[in-house]
Amino acid sequence: MPRFPLIPTIVVLAAVATMIALGFWQLGRLEEKEALIGRYQAAANSSDEVAFPTEDKSDHNWFRRSRLTCGRVLELSTVAGTSAKGEKGLTVRAQCSEGAFGMPLVVDLGFSRDVKLPVWDGGEVTGVIAPGPRLIADPPQAGLAALAKPDPTDLPNNHLAYAVQWFIFAATALVIYVLALKRKQRGE
Known part of the structure; x- marks a missing residue:
């Protein structure tokens, strides 16, 4: 045994x-x-515009259309990005001063292959809320090309x-x- x-x-x-x-x-x-992801896809297909989340970091409005006003640009920078045509290059990103609790609002202005940053003094931007949250400008700003729209199916x-x-x-x-x-x- x-x-x-x-x-x-x-x-x-x-x-x-x-x-x-x-x-x-x-x-x-x-x-x-x-x-x-199903909820995000429904939000992405909606044409209704929502307020950009300035105090709430939750994901309730991700992939929805929104707008914000960038009154003062704190910083312009670049991160890796993809154009609406699928090209790889740079996303020009702006940090604006309007966020709550001292947190800047983030706006992806557009796509570029040029490492030189464009001149952009802020203003009203419309687009789609991406995770972060950040606003993906649509139409693009500062003479940049369009970025790929955020896609819920890209989430892991x-x-x-x-x-x-x-x-x-x-x-x-x-x-x-x-x-x-x-x-x-x-x-x-």
């Missing part, structure tokens, strides 16, 4: 149960993320892969433990 060491067996079974629970948790997160949704990974970890832990027990029993 095989004998199982009590403490190691309890530890391994607890670890396996935890990994399986994490796998099911990731499956639940998958459903939540799919619902969230890798929860299924994580779930499978946790289930594989659990199975691997069980197999290794069973092999270790067999080896130990053969040695006794």
Whole structure:
């Protein structure tokens, strides 16, 4: 009759149960993320304009049309970006002073391949709210080309892969433990 060491067996079974629970948790997160992306897609298809979130960093208005007035430009900078035509280059980004609690508002003015920053003194900007939140100018400002519109399907949704990974970890832990027990029993 095989004998199982009590403490190691309890530890391994607890670890396996935890990994399986994490796998099911990731499956639940998958459903939540799919619902969230669906909500974002509905917002992206809406033509209704909403107020730009200046005090609320939540995602309720992401992918909706909005506008803001940049009264004072604090800084212009560039980050990697993609044009509406799919070209890779630079996004010209402005930080404006109107944000609540001293936080600047962020506006992506447009696309460029030129590292020289354009001159832009602010003003009213319309566009689409992207995660951050930041406003993607539409139409672009400062003589820049149009940026790719933010797309909800670009948000990472890798929860299924994580779930499978946790289930594989659990199975691997069980197999290794069973092999270790067999080896130990053969040695006794």
